[in-house]
Amino acid sequence: MLEISDLCAGYGGVPALRSIDFRVGPREHVAILGPNGAGKTTLLKTISGTVEADSGSILFDGQDLLSQAPHRRVETGIVHVPQGRMIFASMTVSDNLRLGSHRRGARDRHDERRELVLEIFPALADMLGRDGGALSGGQQQMLAVARGVMACPRLLMLDEPSMG
Structure with a gap:
């Protein structure tokens, strides 16, 4: 389902992810654990498309995600619930x-x-x-x-x- 190979990403030339490789199969549950600053949030943002990858690949059902805008990734069924809740406070x-x-x-x-x-x-x-x-x-x-x-x-x- 999701396959990440040699993924590198960062902010302003400062690397946050270096050569990340892993797979998630259908119906699998995966936890990404690590200390603050380890790149967990950057990884999720890179998968969802809000942070650009510097190199590597992200495939979802064999489809290359790196060439897709964030809204196209959502259309494939990828949903990212970011840290900090991000609810609409003035809406019910x-x-x-x-x-x-x-x-x-x-x-x-x-x-x-x-x-x-x-x-x-x-x-x-x-x-x-x-x-x-x-x-x-x-x-x-x-x-x-x-x-x-x-x-x-x-x-x-x-x-x-x-x-x-």
Whole structure:
């Protein structure tokens, strides 16, 4: 499904990733662990296309991702939930979830996915009408992950999922 070979990336000429190689197969769960500054966030941003690779390759179902813009990568089913929650604070929980299902292929499944995320995160069910900014840090993190699940991901990447 995902194959990364000899991936190098960085910021302003300063390398953050050096020759990264790994594979993720269908239905596999993989954790990238390391200390602060090890490049975990840079790796996820490079896969999602918000940081450019300096060299190497990223294949998703055999398709080269490096030549694709971030929104095209999302269309393939790659969903990145970044660290820091990144919810829409002035929008309701319900509206935040709806935005998650905006991806092509997920819109038709909004009700089904919403039911699923409320089953996974039952605390959100009582907060659907509240603004995202009124939630605690942990609740905002639940909302961020739930919004990612709403997109019907084929590959869901969570950066610092326990933050909150």
